[in-house]
Amino acid sequence: LKIINAGGAKADGHRHQDSDDEKPLAARLGINSAASKTGDASDSSSVESEPKDEPEHDGRKKWSTLVHNGVVFPPPYKPHGVKMLYNGQPVDLTPEQEEVATMFAVMKDTEYASKETFINNFFTDWRKILGKTHVITKFELCDFTPIYEWHLSEKEKKKQMTSEEKKASREEKSQQDEKFMWAFVDGVKEKVGNFRVEPPGLFRGRGEHPKMGRLKRRIRPSDITINIGEEAPVPVCPIPGESWKEVKHDNTVTWLACWNDPINEKDIKYVFLAASSSLKGQSDKEKYEKARKLKDYIRSIRANYTKDFRSKDQRKKQIAVATYLIDKLALRAGDEKDEDEADTVGCCTLKVENVTCLPPNKLQFDFLGKDSIRYYNTVEVELAVYEAIKEFCAGKKKGGHVFDKLDTTKLNAHLKDLMPGLTAKVFRTYDASITLDTILNKETTDGTVDEKAKVYQRANKEVAIICNHQRAVPKSHDSQMNKLNEKIDELTVELEKANKLLSKKAKKRKLVGSDGDAKRRRKLTPEMLQKKLSQVETRIVETDNHKNNKEDLKTVALGTSKINYLDPRITVAWCKTHEVPIDRDKHFTVLNKLF
DNA sequence: TGATGGGACTCAGAAACATAAGT
DNA sequence: AACTTATGTTTCTGAGTCCCATC
The missing domain is CATH 1.10.132.10 (Topoisomerase I; Chain A, domain 4)
Incomplete structure (x- = not known):
């Protein structure tokens, strides 16, 4: 398969993929799936991994004992007293009102500050705090400049601190944080990832997010659920007079604390261990192991979907073509999204306007993917795929799904039949491994370490x-x-x-x-x-x-x-x-x- | 059997920060 | 030696994936 680059807005000029996909690794790694365990450690650049399956773990239990100190809350708001102008006149604001005004003022030189959605959402939420009778009623009459300038001067002050002062305040902070930085999992000291509770602010959604600018309210102890070992002492609530929402002892999960996202109450924010922890490391390893296993199956998987390109069963046909795209282009699965999120797609959610058929057998993709990053790529595909896509798109109006008989659940269910544990995202990891390995093997030459690093x-x-x-x-x-x-x-x-x-x-x-x-x-x-x-x-x-x-x-x-x-x-x-x-x-x- | 929604986890780029390199 | 600037690292938190329970 050749991917012909058509020159995207970004990342242009270098898309290509080897048609010989699995050759380099497959040649050296497992010849047959089950017996390859011992065989694949022999080669120089192959990978030593002993799949040491923890017998203890039935897959549900993640720990036996868990000790940690809970979370750190952001300091309470400190009013600055700088008055913004309304209709040219200074206005009095309560600390609570000032806090939100400051959140907005401080964002002056970001893209957000000039976006209508952002401004509207901010203003709506701010007015709730200002109250119905407040003088401020029109955004156009607001002048946040005094607060913005105060912010600039604060920033400058910080910059002007001597390096000793900076160092001192840094050390003080890390001393305060020290006890929250670590957890003990089955007696082993592990680093905690995000032990700091997210401070209040204006929501910064990516792309055209309908909720951008909404006030993300302050999280309080009564919002927070602590998950900790039964034996372990419950962390003291750091805010006097308040208390945790709940304390659980669930050892089938890895999180230490959670709260509901104030922007989307049904979403949950978690405090997890850091990436350097063994719990994370283990699942990372499993991920790469699964991708490597896919090498043993890829040939039959490809044969399987190629056969189905011409299936009479529309659902089978769509699964085949979708799998092909995910395999060849490393597309994401593409879950269905809510109305109140940015309008982005993945493979299963591709819309007819995202794909253009260019005769005789090229497809041009143009869509916003995760984080509203544009995917723009022109690809030569097998004729059967080209014809199938043309057929899927035929007669559908703008906004219609290319794969209307498909969603990620169905796709993944099918993939699981082909290989245990296989899901759509494994193809991305697989593609990455193949590419890394191929280039390293093909291009590394005897030279300086710097030259080798360039190859990497x-x-x-x-x-x-x-x-x-x-x-x-x-x-x-x-x-x-x-x-x-x-x-x-x-x-x-x-x-x-x-x-x-x-x-x-x-x-x-x-x-x-x-x-x-x-x-x-x-x-x-x-x-x-x-x-x-x-x-x-x-x-x-x-x-x-x-x-x-x-x-x-x-x-x-x-x-x-x-x-x-x-x-x-x-x-x-x-x-x-x-x-x-x-x-x-x-x-x-x-x-x-x-x- | 499939739709819906909640839950838990991985993956994402920007921004802040720290350090190294250059002047 | 003392800056400035480039580069690398960490933090932040939003945005996906995928599983499972329920109806």
């Missing part, structure tokens, strides 16, 4: 592109590019100068003959000049590479794939065989210990 970054980049991990162009990008260009110009001038000097000397030398004395009298011998010349040359090349690399990665977010998709076992094995120190990367250093 290339692989990381390709995975990010396949997963469509994009980022906004960094604010400083243009200025950085300009600087690099200037640097290159400077160096080029220097190079030319040196070149001229050199040829002048060569001429002179010709005239004088190869007189050693004449040479030595000069401060710069031709040899020295030559050396300088090549130094400048390499610096130009280096700077140019650096520049191109930066431009190349300006819209690619490498972090997400590194953390969630790159199998640490592949990385660690590669580091070992190519003598790249693992501790060049903090993330893999941590995971190496964990895995």
Whole structure:
């Protein structure tokens, strides 16, 4: 399968995928699924993993004892007393009213501040706090500038603190947080992830979220459920006179505390352990293990869906085509979404306007996916798939689902029949592993560690592109590019100068003959000049590479794939065989210990 | 049998922050 | 040595996936 890039708004120019998908890994990893356990540890870059199944764990019980200290609440609001203007006049606000006004004022230089939905939602919620009789009734007459300026000066004050002061306040904070940072799971000290309760603020939904700007109210102890071992002391509620909503002892879950999301009361926010904890590490490992297992099944899975491309059963046909897309393009499953969320789609929820059929057999995808990130890609597909998509779209009006006989439940149920535990998202992990492994094996050469690290970054980049991990162009990008260009110009001038000097000397030398004395009298011998010349040359090349690399990665977010998709076992094995120190990367250093 | 909704977990990019590199 | 700036890391919290119970 060839994916022809049509040049997206972002992440353009480098989409491609190997048609030989599973070759490199399959060749070395499991030949047959069950017996491959011992066989696959032999190869250099294959991965050592002993699936040490914890016999204790029936899959439901997550811990036997759990001890922790609960959560940290944000400090109460401290009024600043700076008066905003209404219709040109300063207005008095209660601390509660001022708090919300400040939340808005502070967002002045974000995109949100100029979005209608955001403003409307904010103003509606604020007016509830202002009360019906308050002078403030029209947003247009509000002037938040005084508060914004107060905020700027506060920021400046913070910046002006000496590094000792900064360090001191940092240490004080971490001392306060210390007891909340750790939990004991079955007696083992583990890091807690987000022990801080989310502070109140204005909701910052991604994309065109209908609820953006709504007030996210303050969370109080009476909102919070604590989950802790039966034996463990219940954390003291840190706010005097208040108490927890509930204390549970549920060892089938891993969370330490939870509360209902104030924006969406049916959603729950959890306090979990950090990624470095063994509980998280274990499920991470299971994820990668499942992706590796898929290699043993992929051939038959592909045969299975290829057969169904022409099925008379429309549902079977849709499952086949959807699976094909998920396999080839690493699309997300695409759950159904609520009306009051941003309008985004995944595979199962693709709408007819998201896919364009380009004869003879190309499909152009254009839709907003998770986090409202645009997926824009033109792909050459098997003719049967092309025809099927055309048929699915035929006669449906805008907004209609391409896969109307399908949802993620049905799709996953079918995948489970093909391989135990298989779900749609496993294909993304699988794709990432294949890509990482293929590139590392194909492109790593004997060279410096830096050169090898560049190869790794290339692989990381390709995975990010396949997963469509994009980022906004960094604010400083243009200025950085300009600087690099200037640097290159400077160096080029220097190079030319040196070149001229050199040829002048060569001429002179010709005239004088190869007189050693004449040479030595000069401060710069031709040899020295030559050396300088090549130094400048390499610096130009280096700077140019650096520049191109930066431009190349300006819209690619490498972090997400590194953390969630790159199998640490592949990385660690590669580091070992190519003598790249693992501790060049903090993330893999941590995971190496964990895995 | 399938729709609906709740629950728990992974995955997501931005922003804040810390540190290293460059001047 | 003292800044400034680039880069790497952590925090934050929103947005998905997928499972299960219920009707």
